[in-house]
Amino acid sequence: MIPTLSAPVQWQQIDLLSDLHLGPDTPATLSRLERHLAETSAQAVLLLGDIFEVWVGDDARHEPFEAGVVRLLLDASKRLALFFMPGNRDFLVGPELLADAGMTPLPDPTVLAAFGQHWLLVHGDAQCLDDEAYQAFRRQVRSPAWQAQLLTQPLEARQMLGRQMRAGSRAAQAAQLMSTDLDADACRALLAEAGATTMIHGHTHRPAEHDLGGGLRRVVLSDWDLGATPPRGDVIRLSATGLHRMPL
Numbered sequence: 001m002i003p004t005l006s007a008p009v010q011w012q013q014i015d016l017l018s019d020l021h022l023g024p025d026t027p028a029t030l031s032r033l034e035r036h037l038a039e040t041s042a043q044a045v046l047l048l049g050d051i052f053e054v055w056v057g058d059d060a061r062h063e064p065f066e067a068g069v070v071r072l073l074l075d076a077s078k079r080l081a082l083f084f085m086p087g088n089r090d091f092l093v094g095p096e097l098l099a100d101a102g103m104t105p106l107p108d109p110t111v112l113a114a115f116g117q118h119w120l121l122v123h124g125d126a127q128c129l130d131d132e133a134y135q136a137f138r139r140q141v142r143s144p145a146w147q148a149q150l151l152t153q154p155l156e157a158r159q160m161l162g163r164q165m166r167a168g169s170r171a172a173q174a175a176q177l178m179s180t181d182l183d184a185d186a187c188r189a190l191l192a193e194a195g196a197t198t199m200i201h202g203h204t205h206r207p208a209e210h211d212l213g214g215g216l217r218r219v220v221l222s223d224w225d226l227g228a229t230p231p232r233g234d235v236i237r238l239s240a241t242g243l244h245r246m247p248l
């Protein structure tokens, strides 16, 4: 049974975004998020994973960079309904960060019931079935026992692990992402289970709309990098008029 988020009637516009990969070295992306949250006409913003480049545990939320992001999100949460789905970089986000930042957890997958239809929301990594090594890694790191064990390590040790992850060049990480994609059969099965015709996800950093046949479609969000040339990023807005992709 896929959890359902039923949009209250006062939500006339819902923003979906993902893969901001926020970190101290991408201040332009953080500024753009702050501006979007301040200026959006939506009543709800759903963050679909990899909002942080890396999250090493909620005890990191008091570190200078992380605390700045928390303040920004908490401020936005006073005007907006903010929801957070974990990605493969920030799966360690826990209840303390969510509470401090005014965010409501969003399970992966979630069915969003809004504007008279069902929308299937996922981060996207769980459907990349051709990458067997990654799926084995994912099963490991998503297990509560593995996470509890990791969190017994001192924050400094986990931060070092995070820096090692970041040290892999962006080009190498992009190449790794390019080599995989969501499995079409898995997407169709999940859509059937959700009673939805449209799924929306991030993770692959390849914004597109894919026809899955039988009236089904898969809509992919862009990642954000406002410091890149040209800058990247988008928001998908849902409303009574349907799905609209808005470049930043």
Ligand SMILES: [Mn+2]
Binding pocket: 019, 049, 050, 087, 088, 089, 123, 125, 202, 203, 204
């Ligand atoms: Mn991802």
